[in-house]
Amino acid sequence: EVQLVESGGVVVQPGGSLRLSCAASGFTFDDYAMHWVRQAPGKGLEWVSLISWDGGSTYYADSVKGRFTISRDNSKNSLYLQMNSLRAEDTALYYCAKDRTSGGGRWLQLDYWGQGTLVTVSS
Amino acid sequence: QSVLTQPPSASGTPGQRVTISCSGSSSNIGSNTVNWYQQLPGTAPKLLIYSNNQRPSGVPDRFSGSKSGTSASLAISGLQSEDEADYYCAAWDDSLKGVFGTGTKVTVL
DSSP: OOEEEEEEEEEOOOOOOEEHHHHEEEEEGGGGEEEEEEEOOOOOOOEEEEEEETTEEEEEEEETTOOOOOOEEEETEEEEEEEEEEGGGGOOOEEEEEEEEEEEEEEEEEEEOOEEEEEEEEE | OOOBBSSEEEEEEETTOOOEEOOOOTTTTTTTTTEEEEOOTTTTOOEETTTBOOOOOOOOTTTEEEEEEEEEEEEESOOGGEEEEEEEEEEETTEEEEEOOOOOOEEEO
């Protein structure tokens, strides 16, 4: 059974930093691209970032480019999101999601999602 | 930051057919495939349709997708009470980013 479990969400002050983690199991992690998607309270889904199966290619939404860094450790079946210079508008539930396709992931076919971890940016 | 436009709401009675539209541009829907997600209240999204019209295993055939030019549609036939949820379209954009639609809340009357 595929499982994705996010962690690391907390309350942080504006300008602060945070690292989210996603532990994956039930599939061959290093075969698939992975994504982060967020959802602000009461709002819609916003794609945040994508990393290819080998970590060689990364992509970001304009709203987080230069502040967030996606990475993965295939030896630990783990995905990460380093978040710096946090703003109030980054407050959201952050989902880790597996891409359905092997390889680069530039199809946005997210077939498994975690339950999310809540990040609140507030003073 | 959504660049895919959906109607905010849609509704129907049980058994009816409901259609949700998703309007994009040449850089996303016009040149890449469209996916649809269903988000039941309080839960994570679920992949409903991928590659314009393909259903993952376990998704009822009441759900169907189509694409034409820079627009796409999701149809729910034989609407059921458990279909009450938020629905989002999504596609890759040639500017090297993913984009989701604005979301449509489906209500079963």
